[in-house]
Amino acid sequence: MKPKLLLLILLANIVANFSSPFNSSITLTVVSDEAYTKWVKQMGGGCSFKHSDLFDRAKNKFKPCKTIKVDKNPRLGDFVSVQKAINSLPLVNFCRVVISISAGTYREKVEIPATMSYVCLEGADAEKTIIQWDDTADRIGQNGQPLGTYASATFAVNSPYFIAKNITFKNNAPSPPSGALGKQAVALRISADTAAFISCRIIGAQDTLYDDRGRHYFKDCYIQGSVDFIFGNGLSLYERCHLHAKTNSYGALTAQKRESSLEETGFSFVHCRVTGSGALYLGRAWGSFSRVVFAYTYMDKIITPRGWYNWGDKTREMTVFYGQFKCSGPGSDFGGRVSWSRQLTQQEAEPFISLDFIDGHEWLC
Template structure:
């Protein structure tokens, strides 16, 4: 998909904790873009590299694109993380938005979030963080890279209620990617009713080079289809979910959405 903008705003934006319940509405993800080009090296941290940062409660965005135009990093590059959008605020919803970048595009840092009908584009760990988030009917687009990963979820303990669920999504692109890497010891990611294109590497999942995480991370797939959904070469420690195991991830109840979504939408 080619993105172009009728209106492009080139600046870094940060919404602080003291500014809750802000709604941002554009003219469409192909029409309104907020863009910048910082990296972890130029801004001195991955968090600070974000083009757009949200720290506040109850943020809503509709019909807008968030972009980091820093070029994709070569293999082994240091400090090239380049966040397009970072969210640390609780009770946030994003509809028909695009998140455009390469390494570390969308920093789903912490809090409960709902992403609906969004386009998320990147190469390495391009959805990452320790949020509790439901991605529904989104497109995850892997750009060219020797190999990358869609997610790096950072759940740290068994008692921590965080994780990413992808429901009725599409995974496609021109690169090759894993479904996820275990950034946290108890990393939790599931894909449900999702079309997985040929871009998915056969093993599917990675333990971050720490074999003990194979015993604690929870990675699952449920009724996915497409050339990338072939389970024959999946790592043995991932899960093909039963109906009962998939049920908790299948609605906004996963993010306690019934208690807050109607108030911010």
């Protein structure tokens, strides 16, 4: 048996022993620091992100076949509502459609179905073109049941090859008091592969951006929230984004939900900026194999010295992959970080800091 495979089996047995309520005795296996380091590298950056079985080879389309105008003045556009413009498209769409949205605040809840590929939304300016709603997870839906976090989204994308530029997606439900239940209020949910958001603003409080699944690219975006305000199980690259916390107590920037070492998912933040109020964890381990990397990122003093939280489960400390690489600012000091996070080397950081992380050269160019 290969040494790495044997090591993984031994470590899996340790985790299983700690996790099971039926084990009255626990046998600990001593693993050397060198072996553990090799294992962590394999969990984090040792595998290839290219052409995974989980993702098809992407073939994007950029030349538009149709352009639709949305304007609050019916004389100046084809539609006065973003959702009505989307509903006008074929349910199964095969060509790039550009929906141009004039300045204004569009108070509506919008969803793009899974079959409606190649939709592009272009606002006049992110400060001026705003799509907003105020649902929360505990709000009662049409079926008489609470909406839940998934359905609380102001703007939900279920189709591949989506692009948004110069738009604000906002959930303006009030910020909940500490410890309140059912107040998740998603501004944007992306539940499809190969989506890009350029110069957008994504604003909310608890659970602002549901980065659910698929490969995603966020560039020059402003993202604001309080608790777990970027969460989900996407494979996503955030480049030159401004991440702003707005809380009077403890908050968390990320809650990444990778549940297995076989999942090629994770969040990478490159050349970003983290600011705000309160005390902020860089991430909480929502998934047992949660994976988040910050590289070349400025961190304000709001970052807690420990940096990361294990979600109240110490076994996750053995399987998560949390790393920093060449970050700056008063909140970037690695000295007080939890022992199970990593200060990455150039080689360890390399898989996370370019478009290759999300196969971006296939579908962004």
